[in-house]
Structures are given as C-alpha cells and as structure tokens.
Amino acid sequence: MPRLSDTMEDGVVVSWLKQVGDSVARGDILAEIETDKALMELEAYDDGVLEQILAEAGSRVPIGETIALIGDGSGQKHAGTRDAKPAGTTEAKPTGTAEAKPTGATETKAAGAKEAAVSAGSSAAVADSAASATDAVAADSASSDSASASNRAGGRRPKSSPLARRIAAELGVDIATVAGTGPGGRITKQDVESASRAAESVLTRPETVAAQPTTAAQPVVTPAGDYDEIPLTRIQEVSAKRLAESKQQAPHIYLTSAIDVTDLLAFRVQINATLEAAGKGKVSVNDLLVKAVASTLRTDPSCNVTFAGDKLLRHKGIHLGIAVATPAGLLVPVIRDADRKSVSEIAAESRDKAERSRDRKLRADEMGGGTFTISNLGMFGIEHFTAVINPPESAILAVGAAQDELRLDGDTVTARKILRVTLSADHRAIDGAVAAKFLQQFKDLLEHPLRIIA
Template sequence: MTEILMPRLSDTMEEGVISSWQKQPGDEVAIGDVIVDIETDKAVMEYEAYEAGVLEKILVAEGETAAIGAPIAVIAPKGAAAPSAPAPAPAPEAKPEPAVPPAATPATPPAATPVPATPATTAPPAAVPAQNGSAGAPVSRPPSSPLARRLARDHGLDLTTITGTGPGGRIVRADIEAAIRDVPAAAPAPAAPAAAPAKTVMPQVDEDTEAVPLNRFRKVAARRLTESKRNAPHFYLTRDVDAEALVAFRATLNEALAPVKISVNDLIVKACATALREHPEINVSFTEENLLFHKRVHVGVAVAVDGGLLVPVIRDTDRKGVAEIGAETRALAAKARDGKLGANEMSGGTFSVSNLGMFGIDSFSAVINPPESAILAVGAVRDEPVVRDGQIVPGKRMSVTASFDHRAIDGATGAKFLARLVELLEQPLLIVA
C-alpha cells in the first residue's frame, strides 16, 4: 500500500485544505488521474496519481486541513485492495494509540510502538533515545508539522511537552493552539497584565462590527509583505515618463496586429525585461552569504483576484515579443482569477511589475516580492500640459516608482536602471528592436 501525502504545491505553502475528492474509496486509479483538488494559500490545484491501484481509504475529509507531508489517503494495488481494505479499518477506529498504522504501513511497525511513549510523563531524556533509535534520525524532538514547529517557536513552546494527536503521534497545529490556550491557565498572574494592553488596542466586536476570517491569500500576503518590509530596507526612486510616443506606438501595433491587442502594460513589462538584461545587477536576490545573479529574466505581473493578489510569472520575458507577452499575461491572469494557477506559474520571478493605472492611481510605491530585490509600480497615463521647444502644449505623462532592496542594490545602480527604463518607454521602438 502507498500513502498519498499532502504535497507542497507552492513555495509559500505550509498546509493545504482538501477542496474535493475526485475519487472515492474503492475507485480504480490510473497514473495521471486526478484524485483530489487541494486548496493552497494561492489557488485550488489538482493532484494527480503517480501510480495505479485502488483508492483504499481517505484519511482527510473534504474541508479539513493537513500539513505538508501528512497522509491524506491510501492507495492499494488492484489485486490486494479487496482483502486489505477491512484490515486497516479497525486500527484507526480503535482510537487509543493504534492511530499509528497509517504511518506504519511502509514497513516500520517497530517504530510505531515507541512514539506514544514520547508524550508520556516520563523524563525527556528517556524520550530522546527512544525517538533517535526508532526513527534513525538525529532529531530528538517528536514528529511535528512545519506549521506546528513555527507556531511553537513563535510562542516559546517546547515540543517535547506537547502530546500529538496527528497520525503516528505527530504534533499538528491544533495541538499547538490548544497548548497556547492552556498557557494563561497555568500562569494566571503574569497573563493578566499582558492581556490588558491587548484589549485596549484591539477593536471591539459587537453588533455593529462583522468579523470576517482571513482567507489564505490574505494570510500569506500579510506574512510575506511584513517579512519583506521588516527584512529588506526599501528605498524608492520615481521618474515621470513622457508617454506620448508610448501611447502612439501601442495604437500603431494594435492596428497592425489586429485582432491581437497590446496593452501599455505589455510594453512596460517588455521594457523592464530589456532593461534587466542590460543591467543584470538589478536581476538579483540577496542572501546572508551571497548575492545571487540570475542569468534568466522572469518578470512577475501582479494580478488582483477576489480576496487577494497573485503574481504569475512570465518566464524568459526578455526573449519574448510584445504580442507573446500580452497573450501569456492575459492567459495567466484568467487562470489566477479562476484559481487555477499552478505552483510553477507563480514561482521563480526575478522582478515584478505592479500597475494600478487602470484604477486612476497617479503614483504609488510597491512592496518588494521576496526573494526578488526590486519591483516597479506604474501609475496612470494622464493628460497634462508639457513644455516642448519652449511652448506649452498638450502632453501625456506617466509616473513610475521603483522599489529596491538596499542590501542588494545601491542608489546609483537603481537610478541607472530606472533611467534606461524611462529611455526605452519614451523611445518604444527600442523595446522591440
């Protein structure tokens, strides 16, 4: 038998929600069949079978959450499905501790027995050799999900003091949340002063206020943007672009390529890719030990969706024509709004473009999308008087603001890149040259 484990479907995913099961227990499964739809922090994605057999058992019901790597179902070989189906059924139902059999199916029965002994009230030193000996790993802490470990670390909890309720005694988010709730009860005196300021800053929820739980997009965006602003020292450079030639060039292209439509944003994305190719010092990522220079240019395009923001990535943007960039951007934006973007379509970006011009915004500053080191914020093309040859005449202007990570990019370096970008936008023939 083979366990299906909750996969990592995006670079920011820590857990997934079972949206719907496409196969039911007893159904035959062929390689490539869609077994289940999984909702991640970014989209709903289909999970395909990697081996054939019969879906013997579903371990996580629709609507329930599982951490990455947690078993969600069991597939048995076709011939063995009928006799083996009843055998595992009684084990999980005898709730005490034989909830371990799902984890023990890959031929590790001896390891299952010591695991329940870990949360027992015996001294922690006794638990350490038991776990090391059973799992053969150097880690002495009990099995736990990535999300549970992060929550425990954030709240200063010791995992060895927490009893896991997940498969095989695994500590999951619910166990950590229960432990957090128990902390004030164990130490009421210090908890009282700590709770007082929290009440003063939190808005009161009453009949005039509706509390709407954060969706996955908002939770991930809040965490990643907070990390970006906290860890990356942002600095901003703004330039006004004479957009007269850009708008006229776009009209010429649309007339020549009809029925294909090119947007101003398509030209901006292509111009950014061209400028990045000429200024590789902007196409970088910062790490504590190295500055990573990316040899390929992958531009992310921010797309607003219901309840959040997604950034699908146009790969090798500098090697593609404007029409190809436009078609790919529209296709990815449609998939983003339908919640059908794949993990590979949202990862690997080296630079991003965020355009709020269609909403009438003149200018703004965008937050860098880590691990990238720069992002361009684009405002609306606006009509305003300009001076040409000493005369005031009607003109078009567009404001662009670049946000840079000062750990990776210096002010003069960013200024040179932005100057070249403005030159390309003001002489759009250079974009397609």
C-alpha cells in the same frame, strides 16, 4: 500532503473527487488542494482502492501528513491504519504499515492487504525539527487522552482524523467526550471546535464561580460598533506573511520618475492597427512596459538580483512577475524569459495567465521563479504609489496612470501624457545610484518607443 509549490507549508483539502471504496488508478485525480498560490489537483501515485480519507474537506494539513490510504480493497485493516499518524510524529509504526516516501506512495503487503500513504514532493518526508516535535507532542497527547477515556469507558477509542486530534490537544478538549458527525461517527475538526465553544459557553455562565483559562488567548478587539468577521483566504494569509517579512527584512528605498509617454501611446495605436489587420490580439500599455523592463534588465542586470546573505545572486534569466488582482487575493504569474519574447507574445501570455489567475487555474510553476515584478494600478486612475518587494526578488516597479500635463517645449506650452513610476528596491542588494540608472534607462526606452522593439 505533498509540496505543490516552492513556498507551500501546508494545504487545504478543498474537496475529494474520489470517495472511500472507489477504485483508483495511478494518475487519477483524488482531490483538490488549495495551496498558497493556486487550486491544485492531487494525483494518485498507485493503483488500488481508496480505503480511508484521513483529512476531510476543509481541513488544513501540514506538508508530509497522511491524508488518505490506498489499499488493495481486501477490507483487511492493519493495526494503526484506522488512525494514521501524521508524518514527523514519533509513534512507532506497527507491522504491515508503510510510511509515505518523498518520491510517491509505497506499497507493502501484510495479511493480504496493501496500504499506501498518499503523498508526494521532494520534501514531503522532511519536516522542520521544531515543528515535528510540536506536532508529535500534540498528536501523542491527543492519542493518550482518547485512549485513557476509552479505557475508562470500557470501549475502543473514537474514530477521529489526525487534524481533529491535534486541534483537540491545542484546545484542551477531551476527544473521547466529543460526538462525531462524520462518516461512521468519525470525529471531525468542526466537531472538536463545536465542543470547545460549548465548553467555553458553560464556563462563562453567570452562575459559574470561576471560569477556567483557555489554552489560547483571543485577540482583544477594541469596541467600535458592530462588525463582520471576514476570514482571510489562503492566498491572503500567505501574502500577509510574506509581505510583512519583506518589509521587516528588506530595507526598501523608493525612486520615482515622471516619464513622457505621449509618443509611446501613439506607437501603441500603430502597433494595434497592424496586429488587428493581421488578425492578432492587441497589446496593452502594460505589455509595452513589460517589454521595456525586460530590455532594460538585459542591458543592465544590476536590478535582476537576489540578496543572499554574504553575496548577491545575479539571475541569468529575466522572469517578470505581473501582479494580478483576483477575488481570492493577489497572484503574480510570471512571464519567463521576457527579454526573448516579442511584445505580441508577451501580450498573449499575459492575457492567458491573467485570466487563469482569476479562475485559479494557474500551475505552481507558472507563479514561481520570478526575478522582478511589475504592479500596475493605472487602470484605476491611481497616479502614483509604492509597492512592497515580492521576496526573494530585490525590486518591484509600481506603475500609475498617464496624466495630461502642460510642459514647456522651448517657448511653447504643450499638453503631454506623463506616466509616474516608482521603483522599490532592496537597499541591501541595490544602491540608490544603481536603481536610478535603471529608471533612467527605462525612461529613455519609453520616450523613444521604437527602441523597445529594436
């Protein structure tokens, strides 16, 4: 399992596009992998034949764990390749096998067969020591249990995926007693989980004298009537983790400003009329806000920073994240070097990336490296809200809907369009006065819209 994004810790095998026995060439798409950010394609790093799939569709696999083997098609198997161990385990490698390298697959020849572990990424072979030790214990425990059961039965160990063995160890299931439903009788993750549920149902029957404790405590749900259990998507899981960390680690401060955007909205009408006459796409209010934020950060980069312990990292590039709601969860595509782009260029790029976000077609590099994020809920009629900082950034701007309000202009009462925005800032990196200065400059641009494109 390669690292396909900068924040990825594991990946879910969504589907295999090649089957066991298929010939593959370097660059062929083997599978679709769901990361914490997008649906990515896994490429083959060698020519050969796909001889084994070790992680079935639906499996969640840590970075560095072997998910498939590519060989020369001879059909000869080396000892140990039937049940390849995950990267980071302590089991000795048998002669003739090859462990995946960070730069791609590795070929070795033994007994006329070539085996390559499908892996990639600069850190695919590097694992956290604590996590590696845990995986090693779990994998070795499952292997030992299976081997013991097989020896008792006088037969060979059952075929199972590394993921199935690890889950069996975690749930306390003897994998030798599990009936496999996968190809060739292979034991899958679902088989292990089904066996665990069956064992629990036996333990909780009325005639059972004493139920055995389970290895993992289940969360206590307060009775509140019937409910539906809705699993989180991969994006929602990662978002929940990262945003919780943000609130726990970054002391948020919030500053709200009411901005008169009456002239800005009239200016947008003029711009769109010009663009329409030229056969170009229109710009949205959000596109103008993106440009205004970029221009403000270019003038004063004090909010374009990251807190790094004993120092601040002031970013030279202005890369703005745009929060996009998708059926799978919140994604944040990034407009890179937004200060160097025109409003129409920002509009075209924003439309494209928003559409591809909803279709899960964004590349990982299009969602990483942001330095400041904008979240706009104005289209839902929300007047005002506060947003959680998107780490490792230090600020996020929450934008509401423009509202009609009466304002005094001398002795005259006039109707104006008022937009409220709230800046959430990491107080470790941005003082209140610094954040206030940013909002003041941003407000001045919006209330004098010609300056945005100057």
